[in-house]
Amino acid sequence: MTFLTADAMTGGYGAADILHACTLAVDRGEIAVIVGPNGAGKSTAMKAVFGMLPLRAGHVSLDGTNITTLSPQERVRAGMGFVPQVRNVFVSMSVEENLEMGAFIRDDDFHDTMEQVFSLFPILRQKRRQPAGELSGGQRQQVAVGRALMTKPSLLMLDEPTAGVSPIVMDELFDKILEVAATGIAILMVEQNARQALAIADRGYVLVQGRNRFTDTGEALLADPEVRRTFLGG
Amino acid sequence: MIRVEDLHLHFGGIRAVDGASVNIAKGSITGLIGPNGAGKSTLFNVIAGLYRPTSGKVWLDGEDVTGLSPHALFHKGLLRTFQIAHEFASLTVRENLMMVPAEQPGEVLWDAWFKPGRVRAREAEVRARADEVIDFLEIPHVADELAGNLSGGQKKLLELGRTMMVDAKIVFLDEVGAGVNRTLLNTIGDAILRLNRERGYTFCMVEHDMDFIGRLCDPVIVMAEGKVLTVGHPAEVMKNEAVIEAYLGRGLKNRKASAMGPA
Amino acid sequence: MTGRVASLYAVMTALIVGVGLLQGWVVALSILQLCLISAIMALGANMQWGYAGLFNAGIMGFAALGGVAVVLVSMPPVPGALGAGGWNLGLSALAIVLTLAAALFARERVAGYWRAPVMLAVIAIGYFVMRTFLDPASAAIEAIDPAAAGYLGGLGLPVVISWAVGGLFAAGAAYIVGKVSLGLRSDYLAIATLGIAEIILAVLKNENWLTRGVKNVTGLPRPIPDERTLQAAPWVQDLAVRFGSDVQTAAAIVARLAYSALFAIVLVAIFWLAERALRSPWGRMMRAIRDNRDAAEAMGKNVTRRHLQIFVLGSAVVGIAGAMLVTLDGQFTPSSYNPLRYTFLIWVMVIVGGSGNNWGSVLGGFLIWYVWVMAEPFGSWAMATATTGMTPGSFWQQKLLAAAPHIRLLLMGLILLTVLRFAPQGLIPERTARR
Amino acid sequence: EPTNIGIILGFTGPLESITPGMAASAELALKEASDSGKLPGGITLAPTRSDSTCIDAAAATTAAQQQVNTQKVAAIVGADCSGVTTAIANNVAIPAGVVMISPSATSPALSTIEDDGYFFRTAPSDARQGEILAAIAMEKGIKEVAVTFTNNDYGKGLADSFGAAFEKAGGKVLISAPHEDGKADYSSEVAALQAAGADTLMVFGYVDQGGVGVVQASLDTGAFESFVFADGMYGQSLIDKIGDDINGKVWGTLPGVEGEAADKFAAYAKENGMDPTGTYVPESYDAGALIALSIAASGSADRTGIRDKMMDVANEPGEKIYAGELAKGIELAAAGTDIDYEGATGVEFVGPGEARGSYRVYEIKDDKAETIGYR
Amino acid sequence: MDVLNALVLFLNFVMIPATAYGAQLALGALGVTLIYAVLRFSNFAHGDMMAFGTMLVVLVTWGLQSLGVSLGPLPTALLALPIGILGTIVLALVTDASVYRFYRSKRSEPVIFVIASVGVMFVYNALTRFVIGTDDQRFEDGARFVVKVGDFRKWSGLDEGLAIRTSQLITVVVMILTVAFVFWFLQKTRTGKAMRAYSDNEDLALLSGISPERVVRITWILAAALAVIAGTLYGLDKSFRPFTYFQLLLPIFAAAIVGGIGHPLGAVAGGFVVAYSEVMVTYAYKGVLTYLLPEAWRPEGLVQMLGTDYKFAVSFIILVVVLLIRPTGIFRGRTI
Numbered sequence A: 001m002t003f004l005t006a007d008a009m010t011g012g013y014g015a016a017d018i019l020h021a022c023t024l025a026v027d028r029g030e031i032a033v034i035v036g037p038n039g040a041g042k043s044t045a046m047k048a049v050f051g052m053l054p055l056r057a058g059h060v061s062l063d064g065t066n067i068t069t070l071s072p073q074e075r076v077r078a079g080m081g082f083v084p085q086v087r088n089v090f091v092s093m094s095v096e097e098n099l100e101m102g103a104f105i106r107d108d109d110f111h112d113t114m115e116q117v118f119s120l121f122p123i124l125r126q127k128r129r130q131p132a133g134e135l136s137g138g139q140r141q142q143v144a145v146g147r148a149l150m151t152k153p154s155l156l157m158l159d160e161p162t163a164g165v166s167p168i169v170m171d172e173l174f175d176k177i178l179e180v181a182a183t184g185i186a187i188l189m190v191e192q193n194a195r196q197a198l199a200i201a202d203r204g205y206v207l208v209q210g211r212n213r214f215t216d217t218g219e220a221l222l223a224d225p226e227v228r229r230t231f232l233g234g
Numbered sequence B: 001m002i003r004v005e006d007l008h009l010h011f012g013g014i015r016a017v018d019g020a021s022v023n024i025a026k027g028s029i030t031g032l033i034g035p036n037g038a039g040k041s042t043l044f045n046v047i048a049g050l051y052r053p054t055s056g057k058v059w060l061d062g063e064d065v066t067g068l069s070p071h072a073l074f075h076k077g078l079l080r081t082f083q084i085a086h087e088f089a090s091l092t093v094r095e096n097l098m099m100v101p102a103e104q105p106g107e108v109l110w111d112a113w114f115k116p117g118r119v120r121a122r123e124a125e126v127r128a129r130a131d132e133v134i135d136f137l138e139i140p141h142v143a144d145e146l147a148g149n150l151s152g153g154q155k156k157l158l159e160l161g162r163t164m165m166v167d168a169k170i171v172f173l174d175e176v177g178a179g180v181n182r183t184l185l186n187t188i189g190d191a192i193l194r195l196n197r198e199r200g201y202t203f204c205m206v207e208h209d210m211d212f213i214g215r216l217c218d219p220v221i222v223m224a225e226g227k228v229l230t231v232g233h234p235a236e237v238m239k240n241e242a243v244i245e246a247y248l249g250r251g252l253k254n255r256k257a258s259a260m261g262p263a
Numbered sequence C: 001m002t003g004r005v006a007s008l009y010a011v012m013t014a015l016i017v018g019v020g021l022l023q024g025w026v027v028a029l030s031i032l033q034l035c036l037i038s039a040i041m042a043l044g045a046n047m048q049w050g051y052a053g054l055f056n057a058g059i060m061g062f063a064a065l066g067g068v069a070v071v072l073v074s075m076p077p078v079p080g081a082l083g084a085g086g087w088n089l090g091l092s093a094l095a096i097v098l099t100l101a102a103a104l105f106a107r108e109r110v111a112g113y114w115r116a117p118v119m120l121a122v123i124a125i126g127y128f129v130m131r132t133f134l135d136p137a138s139a140a141i142e143a144i145d146p147a148a149a150g151y152l153g154g155l156g157l158p159v160v161i162s163w164a165v166g167g168l169f170a171a172g173a174a175y176i177v178g179k180v181s182l183g184l185r186s187d188y189l190a191i192a193t194l195g196i197a198e199i200i201l202a203v204l205k206n207e208n209w210l211t212r213g214v215k216n217v218t219g220l221p222r223p224i225p226d227e228r229t230l231q232a233a234p235w236v237q238d239l240a241v242r243f244g245s246d247v248q249t250a251a252a253i254v255a256r257l258a259y260s261a262l263f264a265i266v267l268v269a270i271f272w273l274a275e276r277a278l279r280s281p282w283g284r285m286m287r288a289i290r291d292n293r294d295a296a297e298a299m300g301k302n303v304t305r306r307h308l309q310i311f312v313l314g315s316a317v318v319g320i321a322g323a324m325l326v327t328l329d330g331q332f333t334p335s336s337y338n339p340l341r342y343t344f345l346i347w348v349m350v351i352v353g354g355s356g357n358n359w360g361s362v363l364g365g366f367l368i369w370y371v372w373v374m375a376e377p378f379g380s381w382a383m384a385t386a387t388t389g390m391t392p393g394s395f396w397q398q399k400l401l402a403a404a405p406h407i408r409l410l411l412m413g414l415i416l417l418t419v420l421r422f423a424p425q426g427l428i429p430e431r432t433a434r435r
Numbered sequence D: 001e002p003t004n005i006g007i008i009l010g011f012t013g014p015l016e017s018i019t020p021g022m023a024a025s026a027e028l029a030l031k032e033a034s035d036s037g038k039l040p041g042g043i044t045l046a047p048t049r050s051d052s053t054c055i056d057a058a059a060a061t062t063a064a065q066q067q068v069n070t071q072k073v074a075a076i077v078g079a080d081c082s083g084v085t086t087a088i089a090n091n092v093a094i095p096a097g098v099v100m101i102s103p104s105a106t107s108p109a110l111s112t113i114e115d116d117g118y119f120f121r122t123a124p125s126d127a128r129q130g131e132i133l134a135a136i137a138m139e140k141g142i143k144e145v146a147v148t149f150t151n152n153d154y155g156k157g158l159a160d161s162f163g164a165a166f167e168k169a170g171g172k173v174l175i176s177a178p179h180e181d182g183k184a185d186y187s188s189e190v191a192a193l194q195a196a197g198a199d200t201l202m203v204f205g206y207v208d209q210g211g212v213g214v215v216q217a218s219l220d221t222g223a224f225e226s227f228v229f230a231d232g233m234y235g236q237s238l239i240d241k242i243g244d245d246i247n248g249k250v251w252g253t254l255p256g257v258e259g260e261a262a263d264k265f266a267a268y269a270k271e272n273g274m275d276p277t278g279t280y281v282p283e284s285y286d287a288g289a290l291i292a293l294s295i296a297a298s299g300s301a302d303r304t305g306i307r308d309k310m311m312d313v314a315n316e317p318g319e320k321i322y323a324g325e326l327a328k329g330i331e332l333a334a335a336g337t338d339i340d341y342e343g344a345t346g347v348e349f350v351g352p353g354e355a356r357g358s359y360r361v362y363e364i365k366d367d368k369a370e371t372i373g374y375r
Numbered sequence E: 001m002d003v004l005n006a007l008v009l010f011l012n013f014v015m016i017p018a019t020a021y022g023a024q025l026a027l028g029a030l031g032v033t034l035i036y037a038v039l040r041f042s043n044f045a046h047g048d049m050m051a052f053g054t055m056l057v058v059l060v061t062w063g064l065q066s067l068g069v070s071l072g073p074l075p076t077a078l079l080a081l082p083i084g085i086l087g088t089i090v091l092a093l094v095t096d097a098s099v100y101r102f103y104r105s106k107r108s109e110p111v112i113f114v115i116a117s118v119g120v121m122f123v124y125n126a127l128t129r130f131v132i133g134t135d136d137q138r139f140e141d142g143a144r145f146v147v148k149v150g151d152f153r154k155w156s157g158l159d160e161g162l163a164i165r166t167s168q169l170i171t172v173v174v175m176i177l178t179v180a181f182v183f184w185f186l187q188k189t190r191t192g193k194a195m196r197a198y199s200d201n202e203d204l205a206l207l208s209g210i211s212p213e214r215v216v217r218i219t220w221i222l223a224a225a226l227a228v229i230a231g232t233l234y235g236l237d238k239s240f241r242p243f244t245y246f247q248l249l250l251p252i253f254a255a256a257i258v259g260g261i262g263h264p265l266g267a268v269a270g271g272f273v274v275a276y277s278e279v280m281v282t283y284a285y286k287g288v289l290t291y292l293l294p295e296a297w298r299p300e301g302l303v304q305m306l307g308t309d310y311k312f313a314v315s316f317i318i319l320v321v322v323l324l325i326r327p328t329g330i331f332r333g334r335t336i
């Protein structure tokens, strides 16, 4: 049994299902990457794992307990952290306050964690007093990831964390993600910078029209010519 | 084609663009890269008329267009996409595209009321064009979906699609690639090349995917801290130490690193 | 028309017919007349909100301007009024125009730091110049028979003309208002228009030379013969005999039918135009602008101009309805305009009916007006029923009976909340083109 | 099957606090008439209330329409505010041939509407009150005044007629400024009024509306030492509210007659648990009573009949009938004997069917309004 | 001496009343602004919520008075205030649960909330009138004045007098305390920050573990408390009448918007801007100038910019002008 298991999830926004028996899993200290064409249901699958989408079938369990019926809020407390694809910062609050909000459920002193975030994304230290809404696209993305890290989650879910960030920051992000994973946190992320992402992934999922098309280790998927051609841009 | 001269835009104390001078040659595909917060989007927004510059000038085809409104620039052939998709959420994908072309008689109330024939004829043309674009973007299955319900990447495609609805002189693309599947991005790249060669569109694009930039763009302009750092052929630029230091980086440290990177 | 629309309209018709059967046709037709006018106002508000997302909270002001037109067009001129104050009025109008020109000139020519103070100074000086002409003019005009006249009077033209003029007045005002305030974000636009409506009303209440201010203008001419003339008309008496009613009722019904027909013609014409516009590429453009004005602007649409256009059109429709309302009342009473009745109630109509949908707005206009007037007798009836078993004169009986008028508000609130609850998009939601 | 009589007053809206008293007073008269059991054909009168809102002409006319067509009222007591009264009269009552007696609409414009004899009012036109106020002021040696009026047809009309009369008599109105009712704060009005430099403030407002706010603020800031109140300002609530500060600083007028009529009504009203000094309470009683008497005189509840007999029962000659004596009046009238209804306000209809206008002059002393004479 | 007289005149007729009025508007606007900032709609029921709360305070005050309880020179209403606040909080929470929560879960547009609040306004309106009727109600007691006109004249020897009412003083003091508290609460406490986060981005707040329902609840509690405080102070200073509270809504909104809606400091600034402008623009400066200017220059006319007829319009003219010069209000709106 893996740390997170999302088994045969089926569901959608309205009458029609977007997900069809979609299965995902990731263990502590592992990185799982979901890739696939636009509109394949990757974000939807993430939302389903996080309890933001009603499932018609399938179940989600975390650390052996079934959490299928928990609300997103309860899942946060159960140790899940999530960075959505869009609208992922508090635009009217300063960078620092954004991070503080990430630590909302924590009662201990979170200043160390904040320091770590700042050293990972130095630009944020400079901009700590500026409202996040005034940041550039890439800067916001850094705030968003920083906010999720503040929770000290045991499962971190990232929906395209590197969209719009510069190569150098992307590398650092991936580095950090590796580090985070190394501390025993499970990481589930969606990526379009798929080659870089799969390169660091322990598990890779290719999702097409809400179904698992390929599932393998990151390396294996990268090596698969069909996957490369159809989904990774050659 | 576009000439920007010593442009400044300051938000209070923040110098988002701080004396940038840029030339975009007719018929080129110019790349604009730079670290996050370098001022690329802001520069775009100034050129596209969304912000008035604090100082400096913008020329389009030798004409001073500084401070013209976006819709006026559109009619001069300048189109743009938004980094954060700006779809019309309560219109369908097809309608999103159909509303783009200018000079639709149906958009004039008088004609809409009293000249149904003319309106219908033009609608048919516009619709045909929209369907072409939809096919091109490989999204026919969502043609009648409300744009608000699209996935993140589909919205970006729609952004690009809108620029294809009219014959533009110059198109500004703000990170069309972010969030778009790489295979599809290649197709988009082909489309851009085709539009550039066959229709003579000039492109200027912000992008963080260096493969994409490398494949399409020449020259590449590198911005940092509101200024132009360097301009050149992508291969040259990518070798430039300053660019590597500020922007490109040197790849992942290692696969299972445990030490923090340099702050 | 879909089945839902048809059945809702059938219900509405049944409600009005029900009143006719239970309370008499005169009452039913009286309600119908106002339903028609309300529907037109709701259409105007819907154009602004439903099509373009403009939150106009100044509907009251535009409705009142429509009323002004009725007075100025249809009342007989007051002899001597123009002679007494005409010149000075002209001069003060000239002063206003010159002031505005100077202010605009200052805005163009004075740069940076000094712009605002210079403009304010120009406007202040202009204001005092204007006052030096206006004050004597208004004093002179008001001195003419203050109890009965004391104002400029009108042109003595047929009252129906004033409906169009009312639309023009409202449109003109909307043009100016829109020019200054359409750049504002929606909530700010709302409050700015709310404020401007209050300013318009303050002017109408206090500039007695124009429409007698709070002294009201009564006895406005009617578009159809008045009921007493009808009562005397042989064909009406004939009708009365044929239907076995008394002459007064027959005349009342004829008069109300005539009004309803006039109003219905206007409603249908405006509805046709509105619906056709909405279904055209123009409507598509407006919805796009509403969804995302930055993107629409980047796609070459002149958002400011389109906003101004729809703001002017919507206000004109409200102005027409305002003029019709005053015509029906037969009097112009500025103090009767209050935001609750003339702005919020109209808003409720649009939202309950379904914003962005013309069928919905018309239905909303009908339904909400109906509820607004029917809630009142219902309140009395409900309280009377509730207290039947009680000792007359007891504390609770007294208390409940005294509360009867407030049932209207309670009922209005509950109905509004119920409809919103079960149809948050309105009874007839906007038709999005989705399949 | 009782005969309905409409009572259309502003139960909600800006006059909502005085209308319950008015309605109760009119209903008292109707009840008295019914209980006498002497109305012809065993008619009993049942009041049916509806809301004029005071400001919304459209809602008021619809309400009136329901009264006329659904409740089939024989006559209407109402409305209260001049604006809606005009609307109902012109659009509903007169065309339908229903008598309408307003206890309180005092706008001079109502004197001249074309009413076919269907519109009456038991309150006098404001044109008269202005003259009387001016005359008394001159007698008291007041030469300069500031005027504040409630910004409606009533206030404005009264301020105009007072101003004209006062200046004609040689006085000077230093400032005449309206105040809006129901507003949050009146300090700016008081500031401007005070700055004009007069010692006396004429207040033409409503007792539980802006008028009292202006007076209170004036007293608190010491802006004026003496006040003159028109009818709308009369009421014990104001005295209670302001308290000792007001004693000896106010005189005023209100429609009213000397002696018997008023006294009898006061006693009768108190007996029935009502406040006879409420604004337009006596006028409301009279409106109700007149309808009952006209029914008696015409022998049926026919609408036109009521109109035709109205002047007869209200005016001389005949036996005088006061409040609380309706039984006697009805008996006489039904028997065809001439009566002269005096009622609570000494009703005497002049010209177009409105009260002639007698005024009571009072001063506020020892926390009470003391009558000092009549005009 | 003349200068002093002019000053006292100006203080007495302009500054003091306008300050008290401004403080009342500020408190009202603060409530409106808070709801706007967190729940993102303009709450038209705020005026009637004030009326309802004040009604409770009035009833409790009467009860206390009949029991002989008093606060000496201070009005007894201050004792009744907490009970009124409690009652109104219950009302607000019930309303939220039965009306607004549904639209929140549906993520309706703000305008739907606005219209729903109009419905709520009607219902509150009726509720208040059912219970206490439509009349003017007095519940003020204690010492009416801190400084009386006559006393001041005697003490200072000036021609002009100065009056400060107890209620005016209390209003200003309470306003300052309340605003300071709200400020501290929003900026410094975790709950306050959570409210701001929620107001900014509901989904993300959820993802951060912030309970939306709790945030909403606290917002209503604060708003209800502010409404009752504002309503009671206003009632003490003038009088209590349900209808005026509805009328008060417009200047309150004007104040909130002038200041920049959603911004607490803005609400306060807006309240004072509206109050001062109403009084100053329509003030007749004749009296003041007569003291200040030499004999020959003394004005004949009233020296009044606009007649008081336009007083109500003035606050809106100011409003429109402010919006045109600074389209987001004095403080940038919509951030708390």
Ligand SMILES: Nc1ncnc2c1ncn2[C@@H]1O[C@H](COP(=O)(O)OP(=O)(O)OP(=O)(O)O)[C@@H](O)[C@H]1O
Binding pocket: A134, A135, A136, A137, A138, A139, A164, A165, B011, B014, B015, B016, B017, B034, B035, B036, B037, B038, B039, B040, B041, B042, B043, B083
């Ligand atoms: N409205 C604003 N107010 C204040 N500062 C702003 C505003 N918009 C942008 N900035 C600042 O200006 C700088 C440039 O931003 P811009 O969006 O142009 O960056 P960019 O080069 O497009 O970055 P990215 O690649 O991340 O999109 C950033 O530091 C940002 O914080």
Ligand SMILES: Nc1ncnc2c1ncn2[C@@H]1O[C@H](COP(=O)(O)OP(=O)(O)OP(=O)(O)O)[C@@H](O)[C@H]1O
Binding pocket: A013, A014, A018, A036, A037, A038, A039, A040, A041, A042, A043, A044, A045, A085, B142, B145, B148, B149, B150, B151, B152, B153, B154, B179, B181
């Ligand atoms: N709120 C919504 N309501 C209805 N349909 C939706 C909604 N959000 C997404 N969809 C549909 O669900 C499908 C999957 O969307 P999803 O966002 O999961 O795609 P994705 O794989 O994340 O794509 P991308 O890489 O472009 O972000 C799409 O076809 C989209 O149109």
Ligand SMILES: CC(C)C[C@H](N)C(=O)O
Binding pocket: D015, D080, D081, D082, D083, D104, D105, D106, D107, D152, D153, D154, D206, D232, D280
């Ligand atoms: C009820 C009254 C005070 C009304 C007032 N006399 C008017 O004519 O409007």
Ligand SMILES: [Mg+2]
Binding pocket: A042, A043, A044, A085, A159, B151, B152, B153
């Ligand atoms: Mg996605």
Ligand SMILES: [Mg+2]
Binding pocket: A136, A137, A138, B040, B041, B042, B083
């Ligand atoms: Mg950017």
